[in-house]
Amino acid sequence: MSEKFWLVVQYPLKSEKGSQRDNWLRDKVIEYLDISLIDANLGCVDGFDMGKCISDPKKYALNIFCIITEEERSIALIKRVLKDSRFDYTRIKIATMPYGKEETYSLKFSYKRVLPIFRYSTVLTLELQLHRKQFSGGSHEFCDIKTVITLIEAYVPLSSVRVRLPSVP
Template sequence: MSEKFWLVVQYPLKSAAGSQRDHWLRDKVMEYLEIALTDANLGYVDGFDLGKCISDPKKYALNIFCVITDEEQSIALVKRILRDSRLDYTRIKIATLPDGKEEPYTLKYSYKKGVTKFSL
């Protein structure tokens, strides 16, 4: 892997602990993305966090982190896998960050039109 990026897929949650369905969704999304990214030789799933948002403690989110090598191809693949697998594609945000940089994530896709900001 030459240049690496962090890619995060974010789902909004209704509570810090998440529901049983949120946990099922986390497991399925991680499983499907791990297979797709590895098969395409684009990267791998690195983990997740679940709970309060750093930027707004009254909001909750599930963040799934991936390490990728090609930003454009990986984003397209992630969107296609989540849409085709019916894994709540209509609720996601996708953001990236070059590995080793100390800057905020850059929003690359949002299910809501007009959204321009992203935070964990």
């Protein structure tokens, strides 16, 4: 028998009970995911909840819970189904945790949005203060250029960034 996992697909909501469209989205996503997971023999949808986020009580979320057997294949299938069906793929987060264990969920997917100020080849120039080892304009510390690039990639596509290093005395 293969190992089981809990998988949750999370959509942000504007209110605790959601709108009429949120309720429609919930029903359709549950229907499509359940059919897809069962057809692929990867698991099934186990239920949902709507309400306040545990991590931030000022925010609301729709959580759709699934029981799956293969983590990577299930995540790929769910992403494909939500994207192909146009079910607000750009707003989802997907997390998993081992089934039957009281652990915390591990985030496996969160759609990255490109900030509007970086669209259309806008160039961001970063000045790196090598001697102080700080990310200019912020409080992020780094050890080397690789860490800085990883930090930048989390916010913008690397093709939009130009790094200017100060001359070393």
